[in-house]
Amino acid sequence: MELFARAALHLTLLLVFAPLLSGVIARTKALFAGRTGAPLLQPYFDLARLLRKESVFSRTTTWVFLAGPVAGVAVPVLAALLMPFGALPAPFAFTGDLLLFVYLFGVARFFTVAAALDTGSSFEGMGGAREVTFACLAEPTVLFCLIVLARIADSLSLSALLGPHLAAAWRTPAGLSLGLVVVCLLVVLLVENSRIPFDDPNTHLELTMVHEVMVLDHSGPPFALVLYGAALKLMVLGAPIVRLLLPVATGHWAGDALLFLAGMLLLAVLIGIVESVIARLRLVRIPQVLIGTTLLSGFALVLVLR
Amino acid sequence: MSPLHAAIPVANGGALPLADLPLLGRGHFTGALLAEVAEGARVAALFATPGGRDLELYAVLARDGRGDLAVLRTEIAEGFPALAARCPELQLFEREIAEQYGCTPGGHPWFKPVRFHRSWRTGRDAWGRGAARPRPAVQEFYRVTGDEVHEVAVGPVHAGVIEPGHFRFQCHGEQVMHLEIALGYQHRDVERLLLGGPHPATPHQVETVAGDTSVGHASAWAHLCEALGGAEVPPRGAVLRLAALELERLANHVGDIGALANDVGFLPVAAFCGRLRGDYLNATAVLCGNRFGRGLIRPGGVSADLADEQAAALRERLAPVARDTRGALELFFDTPSVLARLEGTGHVAAADAAAVGLVGVAGRACGLKRDARAHYPLGAYRAAGVEPAVKWGGDVYARAAVRREEVAVSLALVDQALAGLPPGPVRTASGALRPHALAVALVEGWRGEIVHVALTDAAGRFARYKIVDPSFRNWTGLALALRGEQISDFPLCNKSFNLSYCGFDL
Numbered sequence: 023m024e025l026f027a028r029a030a031l032h033l034t035l036l037l038v039f040a041p042l043l044s045g046v047i048a049r050t051k052a053l054f055a056g057r058t059g060a061p062l063l064q065p066y067f068d069l070a071r072l073l074r075k076e077s078v079f080s081r082t083t084t085w086v087f088l089a090g091p092v093a094g095v096a097v098p099v100l101a102a103l104l105m106p107f108g109a110l111p112a113p114f115a116f117t118g119d120l121l122l123f124v125y126l127f128g129v130a131r132f133f134t135v136a137a138a139l140d141t142g143s144s145f146e147g148m149g150g151a152r153e154v155t156f157a158c159l160a161e162p163t164v165l166f167c168l169i170v171l172a173r174i175a176d177s178l179s180l181s182a183l184l185g186p187h188l189a190a191a192w193r194t195p196a197g198l199s200l201g202l203v204v205v206c207l208l209v210v211l212l213v214e215n216s217r218i219p220f221d222d223p224n225t226h227l228e229l230t231m232v233h234e235v236m237v238l239d240h241s242g243p244p245f246a247l248v249l250y251g252a253a254l255k256l257m258v259l260g261a262p263i264v265r266l267l268l269p270v271a272t273g274h275w276a277g278d279a280l281l282f283l284a285g286m287l288l289l290a291v292l293i294g295i296v297e298s299v300i301a302r303l304r305l306v307r308i309p310q311v312l313i314g315t316t317l318l319s320g321f322a323l324v325l326v327l328r
Numbered sequence: 329m330s331p332l333h334a335a336i337p338v339a340n341g342g343a344l345p346l347a348d349l350p351l352l353g354r355g356h357f358t359g360a361l362l363a364e365v366a367e368g369a370r371v372a373a374l375f376a377t378p379g380g381r382d383l384e385l386y387a388v389l390a391r392d393g394r395g396d397l398a399v400l401r402t403e404i405a406e407g408f409p410a411l412a413a414r415c416p417e418l419q420l421f422e423r424e425i426a427e428q429y430g431c432t433p434g435g436h437p438w439f440k441p442v443r444f445h446r447s448w449r450t451g452r453d454a455w456g457r458g459a460a461r462p463r464p465a466v467q468e469f470y471r472v473t474g475d476e477v478h479e480v481a482v483g484p485v486h487a488g489v490i491e492p493g494h495f496r497f498q499c500h501g502e503q504v505m506h507l508e509i510a511l512g513y514q515h516r517d518v519e520r521l522l523l524g525g526p527h528p529a530t531p532h533q534v535e536t537v538a539g540d541t542s543v544g545h546a547s548a549w550a551h552l553c554e555a556l557g558g559a560e561v562p563p564r565g566a567v568l569r570l571a572a573l574e575l576e577r578l579a580n581h582v583g584d585i586g587a588l589a590n591d592v593g594f595l596p597v598a599a600f601c602g603r604l605r606g607d608y609l610n611a612t613a614v615l616c617g618n619r620f621g622r623g624l625i626r627p628g629g630v631s632a633d634l635a636d637e638q639a640a641a642l643r644e645r646l647a648p649v650a651r652d653t654r655g656a657l658e659l660f661f662d663t664p665s666v667l668a669r670l671e672g673t674g675h676v677a678a679a680d681a682a683a684v685g686l687v688g689v690a691g692r693a694c695g696l697k698r699d700a701r702a703h704y705p706l707g708a709y710r711a712a713g714v715e716p717a718v719k720w721g722g723d724v725y726a727r728a729a730v731r732r733e734e735v736a737v738s739l740a741l742v743d744q745a746l747a748g749l750p751p752g753p754v755r756t757a758s759g760a761l762r763p764h765a766l767a768v769a770l771v772e773g774w775r776g777e778i779v780h781v782a783l784t785d786a787a788g789r790f791a792r793y794k795i796v797d798p799s800f801r802n803w804t805g806l807a808l809a810l811r812g813e814q815i816s817d818f819p820l821c822n823k824s825f826n827l828s829y830c831g832f833d834l
Binding site (some may be wrong): 051054055056057144145147148151152218219222225226227228229230238297298299300301302303304305306307 | 480481598600818
């Protein structure tokens, strides 16, 4: 019963509040641009609008085309069950769940890329190639970061990795490694969620897109799933960063949930600021940055292995 | 007569009786043209018109160093030997003549249609296409073959709301090996609509050759009418024209910087420049009631006067806009992540730029000192002493930097114009056009050099009207800029040129 309640709380937080983060990012960017911006709840209105729309399917597409958006929503939901949200422990935890967490997103990526290739469009093929290239380069960073956390926590489960010991760990020499891990995970968060400086979620220029170009052919409810899946992914991947930076517990589940949400909103504001003050990188520079973060995370590992 | 003296000089904004223009033999014409080009002249326009045995061919040469223009004339029959291989800047002009009159330039190295329209002479198509209107981009594209080579086709329908054009990339992974651009979707046959004119519709047609260059094209047309009609624009009218042309430059340059910022994902400048562009358009509306300057420039002067109090109020209104513009440009050019994105992207070598005859912002960014305001000043520009803003990089950064410098110059010019409006009328009557004459006008629009040439018949009506929009030359530059570039940088390169589709399609 307790497991059921924990899972329900976890999923409620995720499913209800995820689109709000996109609204906060958009509002932050609007303020930097000197505009009022769309309402904070605009992402919800957008989803409602898309759900009422009709879908258009190209004659060249098959069921694979729909598998992309479905996997895009299903995977973050499953992954969320392994990820602690702030001080709220994950509903499921077992040794080695961190690998399942990482490769669940690999499955989502496979289906998104397969759906893009299913359209037969040269743009979407290009986007798929870029997405997979960047994901390959981001993967070592993620794994190094998780190994660092595993070494500090002496465990191989996400709930233990991001457990209450982190508050004390920051004050030990391992704190330096934790700092590097936060930086690396923040870069991975921006890459994985196709944010500036790695990708521009708002661009209309199909030749420069990475993620957006893969979903150009989706419309109506499947496109709503794509947007919703992207919002969920942002929240699930942002959760470890929030936990690392706010390793405190209030002692009550409601307080923990509020603290976690506050942390997520601050992270959204931070993303909005990053997107406002720097320009996009040239596409050829992105692999260089990702190799740089791999080295950084490797260095973090060296520090905790001393 | 030596080849260098065969060309008959004519001042910019001047006219010349056709009788003074000798009909050179083909060999003589070629020799004279190539000799002039070797001496540093550029071909501002090359066009044909029915006459002589079949067609007469006119070349207008721009001699930047001497500040004058020169005209050559010859006649051609069914086919004519192409000069494109020896003088690459002629390649599009020769294809254009072939498409219009159905005659074949022999030995042309890149003989493809330009705008995909029917020949002006029924039944004489240079490519043997049928009687139906040819469809744009239906042609053999240059293809690179190989295992890992792929072709990307973009347009004519784009993801943003922009003009239609078709772009065919030959790519190896992310790298572009070749880009071919096919336009013509917006062909309206403007040059033939103007024949027999000026008609009541002529000013409106000229203003919409390229809608964002209304003032530029209307100015070139008005200069032709004044040259042929013997009118002298009163000083106040000339200064108001300068103000309108510079406001058009400001609106577009500032808008372009904003668009570049948007393309690199740098939001603050994109948002500021979008607003500032509107301020400059609104300032133009104060001059004539239209944000794009439509209806302002008319032969003999301008259609509406700006009272001295209005001028003072406008000047006051523009002061904070100018300050904000400087601030937005500073932020753009002081942000390292923006510069990293612009520098070295979309490079065009100076030699290539000169060979294909780039003009305007794109040409000056490659170190080509070409600015009609400096070399061939007309009206109030004679006293303005504009210096061309030249950069050497040839990349997106250089094109942005040229715009930045020109924004500063234009702000000063507008301010001077509004502060010192000479007294008197703004327009004088422009008489009937002189018969059997040729007139030519070069105006530096915001994109670059706009060339209008008119030939009149016995009744003083337009027998041929030739328009060369800067986009006509510069699209080739965009294709060159993409060689060896990342395909993801195409939108940024495209924006840095920001060429007109309809100005090319006519």
